[in-house]
Amino acid sequence: MTVRTRFAPSPTGFLHIGGARTALFSWAYARKHKGQFILRIEDTDVARSTPEAVEAILDGMSWLGLDWDEGPFYQMQRMDRYKEIIQKMLAEGHAYLCYSSKEELDALRECQMQEGAKPRYDGRWRPEEGKALPEVPAGVQPVVRFKNPKTGLVEWSDMVKGHIAISNEELDDLIIARGDGTPTYNFCVVVDDWEMGITQVIRGDDHVNNTPRQINMLKALGATIPQYAHLSMILGDDGQKLSKRHGAVSVMQYDEDGYLPEAVLNYLARLGWSHGDDEIFIMEQFCEWFDLDHITPSAAQFNTEKLNWVNAHYIKQADLNVLAADIQKRLLAKGIKTDGGPDLNGVIALYRDRANTLNDLAASIEYFYSQPALDAAAAEKHLTPDIMPIMKAMLDELTVTEWTVEALHHVIEQTVVKNELKFPNVAMPLRVMVTGGGQSPSVDAVMQLLGKEETLKRMSVFCA
């Protein structure tokens, strides 16, 4: 049987890191098994779903490069089908109408909580042999409830967590259609996973408790039960649960912060999944290696420092032209034009090894395209009165020097020798004059890229 997996987000917000990993694993599983990956938008919560959120999720998916074979399907567009099946379940006695009001149910829940019992529907409208149902109240739109088996065990072998068994006595009769007739999540999922032929349901850990109910409904419908794989959650950098209020950010934020999608993907892949000691792998390799057997059942804490390391790795590997286009865009956003300035590819080639993020990289080369700010501490330390005459002499020399790294290096070296100094005694003041600070790659390489005119101009300011 061909593998068919799905990613089924609800459009109530952006695609965050947890959702992205779920999508990645579902996608990879389908790719690995040469199956299909389906995107389904679960938008049955009309009050909270927005078209902007759908957009945001689609943007996130495409930034990561997670492509789908079918969809996106929208559950709101499948209403007629759900209602049809609800009618069928009603007719077959798998579901029934319930006229209990929300207030009534709230009171019931509260009462049960106080008694220390698990809050659940007590089945007051559940038709039973020889049982008298309450009188139907006037003007109440009934909900439809699924008639869950009262006894027995629901069990499945979770592909991540292993064997799980839950007693039907723990389950109540859940609502499958609201008072206004719209179906609810647990029901739509069941119908869709069934009719879309999903073979492996790979989803978040928070759905474990829904699984036995869904299996029961699947059984009532005579559907085949898919395999389930429940992924544990991702905790924030501080070990706390991620929520809209705390730490959960859109994957697009990582783009903005200067992370490469391949780095985010690689990092996410290693969060909860492993392949021996391997840390770095491109997606093609990941799809080949990926399997559900090596997923950890326990929660994982997000670690930005490791993401930085992975990102730095991909910055070192990236195609120079692609990198340059990205950096150009980032600098332009800060009002800095690179056109007509020093060779951007050359500058990036010299600086890429020292950056964790694209934003770091962009910031580190700003001074090639705009006037650097002077680091006062560095200036005080290196631009000492006794070195200034020497620097001035070197400036004169540089005016007639061929502008190659080798020639520049030679001039610095000669200055060092002539004055009986050490290399840093000359290189550091020079570095401060040219870059404004005390840290940069080899100063001769920097000068070469910066260009003769601009270099001499910057030195002159100090050697006047």
Next chain:
RNA sequence: GUCCCCAUCGUCUAGAGGCCUAGGACACCUCCCUUUCACGGAGGCGACCGGGGUUCGAAUCCCCGUGGGGACGCCA
């Protein structure tokens, strides 16, 4: 409260009874490289939650405890 799940270095993890004096990666520390800062290279620090079993032998299997998380919606 009830049910479900989880538990190896600070973090991500390897580990399917002997290969484990527990391996790798990030971070941290030291040294080397060096034109400063990085990069890179070489070392180092650092963990099987506790208690009982099972077994010749347990990080690995079982039980209990403890700790963490999740779920208990006319949300998904």
